[in-house]
Amino acid sequence: MRAIAYFRLTDSTPDALASMEHDFKRYCTYEMHQSYQMFFTEGPGVGTSDAAFRRLVDFLESSDSQFLVTVPDASHLGGDLESIARSIVELDRLGAEIKCWDDEYPDPFQNTFNTQGIAGVSVTRSRKVKEAMEARALEGNVLGRVLYGYRAGENGNLEIVPEEAKVVELIFRLYTRDELGFRLIAQELNERGIKTRRGGSWNVVSIRDIIRNRSYIGTYERFGIRRPGMHEAIISREVFNEAAERLRSRKPTGRIVKPKPFLLSGFVYCGYCDNKMMGVTRRQSWRRKTDNRRVTGVYRYYQCQSKNNQSTCDYHTWKEDALEREALTQVKYTVLARAAGVLQDDGEEDRKREVANLRRERVRNAERLFKRAMRRAAKNEIGVREVGEYLAALDLARKSETRSDEPSDVIGVLDNWATLDLERRKDFLWEHVARIIVQDDKVEVEV
Incomplete structure (x- = not known):
């Protein structure tokens, strides 16, 4: 590459x-x-x-x-x-x-x-530690976390764990012979009750990392040192190369087009597993029977993130326009009712302070969620796109903190909702909506 x-x-x-x-x-x-x-x-x-x-x-x-x-x-x-x-x-x-x-x-x-x-770790000490580790790497000794399918032997080298090795072989077989994608492989393992080494569920990232890792053909790689034949292989070189070729053929060529953002990203939670629902864009093409012309359709919907990454939840989806229409109806009802109560109250200054405190708390909460997302990304539990969504939520929370909307402006915003751009709509939602809980047949808005 x-x-x-x-x-x-x-x-x-x-x-x-x-x-x-x-x-x-x-x-x-x-x-x-x-x-x-x-x-x-x-x-x-x-x-x-x-x-x-x-x-x-x-x-x-x-x-x-x-x-x-x-x-x-x-x-x-x-x-x-x-x-x-x-x-x-x-x-x-x-x-x-x-x-x-x-x-x-x-x-x-x-x-x-x-x-x-x-x-507390000096540059000199760090360098010496790394040099010592490089010397161990030349001998093929285990450094850091031991790869799934292996354990550290008495001599410091990798030894096969038979039960885990069978899972690695299964993953490569499902990918090369059965031509399943990463998500379907994760689903297959989870449905069979096979757990990761830490007892968790398999996801797209953990499957991908196994498919890409040359250590499974007996090659030791650390600190830029690559030494073949340092430990027993689980996968043959032919099978690994077949998987690598399929992986290359599936990579997109050309520039990646950024899809239109989803209005409810960061707000919608699955009512069955409490994980976030993410916006998904799918493109399909087909030939019309009438004139044999190729037609392309774009489909956008919200899908439970557990199903997408770990296959641990059922297939719960909502079409984008249907969910946003239903959610907005409930947001209008809930927020307008609250605004009406505020307008009838003489303590509007107290309400202003309450809103300001709420905005500051949402910034702090958005910062906590972002840091948590970074830790989850480091554990391969979520991907870059999800981290980007938390960053966008943090930006909106900070922007909302500096706004000076009066409670009476709520009615004006909702009346002119169709004329607002996406950023202003999301800004309003961050100010007035905590979460949107979605089930197959109902939507609940928490404020």
């Missing part, structure tokens, strides 16, 4: 740039990627506002190809948790995959929590 490097130079000397370029090319060699281009910034600035990052975004937007964006570690994407997340979400929106050069924590979310901001 064609790889791009993005990094920050704290030292503007030619040697510093040459060192980064060397590390980037070494990473590409070990991971079998094509080093394509480098974007770098000098000084402390990083993240979405950085000029080099904007050039990278412009490049990806103008390209018809898919790229892997690589960074030395997550700190090069931003100076704090939020700015790192914004960079990841922006790159993902453009269809890019993001990886860190750190072989132990290549996932940017995991890298953020596991390698950044560790107080």
